[in-house]
Amino acid sequence: MLKIENVRKVYGNGVQYEALKGIDLTVDDGEFIGIMGPSGSGKSTLLNLIATIDTPTTGSIEIDGVNPAAFNQEKLAKFRRRELGFIFQDFNLMPTLTVEENIVLPLTLDGEKVAVMKRALHEVAATLGIESLLKKRIGNISGGQAQRVAVARAMIHQPRLVLADEPTGNLDSKSSKDTMELLEQLNTENRSTVLMVTHDPFAASYCQRIVFIKDGELVHEIHRTESRREFYDKIMYSLREIVGANDEF
Template identity: 70%
Template sequence: MLQVKNLSKTYGDEIKYKALKALNLTVEDGEFIGIMGPSGSGKSTFLNLLATIDQPTSGTIELNGKNPNELNQEAIAKFRRRELGFVFQNFNLMPTLTVEENIVLPLTLDGEKISVMKKKLSRLSEQLGIAPLLKKRIAEISGGQAQRAAVARAMIHQPQLLLADEPTGNLDTKSSKDVMKLLQQLNKREKATILMVTHDPLAASYCQRIVFIKDGQLIGEIRQMNGQKQFYNEIMVNLAKIEGVENEF
């Protein structure tokens, strides 16, 4: 459903910095993929390109056969709003709105009927365990609850692809596990396709596949084959190799 071909991104005019170098990746419908690598490896750049927040220097991104970078600004905004869902480390919720108002915001912007919004909101809030929070303001709920609300907002319009950028970065251990179980549940039950950038090996162990990026290049990947605990251990070993510290253990 997602095809990335020879994707490159270079910043600067006189002094050029290649953030991504001819990266290729195929994502099948319903996959849950983690993107990992050292700081400055190109993970966030890659996610920004997928999110159409930035444009590639060369190469293509196709989501179900559509290349958003061939669209005009108005069409790109509509593509981003309808085809993609976003979950951020800092939640990016509107503090002046209630949880309910935050969740339905994408549908409000699209002019959806109130009856349709209420139906989708009811189903999703029950599924994600946040129905009792809908009338509360963002300041009145915990970080874990806020991230659940952010996931609900990202999924309310049933996007083709959910992009998560360090979704557990500001959460404690229990809240992190709760959010990752939630994403895993959405992936398995709703067949949501998810790409997640993370530094956290435990969060990554909830994925089906991990793609490793270093110096702007895809340098390898592993798949979960023998359960989450074994996958966590494999992730740790691969991160140690990538960081060049495997001989210190």
């Protein structure tokens, strides 16, 4: 599904800063992977490159055998809408639109038929339990509900890869649990491939694999072969060993 080979990202023309230093990572179809590391480690840079928001300085990123960096802007925009789903910490919803208008936005931009949009809308709304919210404005729903709407928008076009950036960052503990159970459900039942950047060990415990990044390099990874509670403990131990007591996380 995702193949990252020797990816470097350098910023600046004069004094340069190397944000990523030769990243190699392979993600199989249907995996649920978390990316963790201290602040400034390169997590967001890596996610932006995978999301095609930015391009590598060197190296390559292939998504389902395709290198989006070779596309022109029009083809790249279409690729994002059709192949990728995005879930953001701040939801990134449009407050002037209703819940249903936000959810179908990717299909609207693609000029999909109304009948197709309605069918897809009601299928995803039923799956996520948000049918009663469809006519409401974004400002009239809770943070947990808004995150469900964001997940619905990310999933409505059945993307090959879902990218989540701190999806529980602005949620209370109950909403965080609901969101992660929802992502886990979509991963196991829909076989959606999910790649999530998070600083939250609780959220990370829902993943099948965690890769740790520090100073622009992948330094460690762990796999979930035990209960979620035991995996949480393994994550906490790895963070103490890798991040260190003096690093901001």
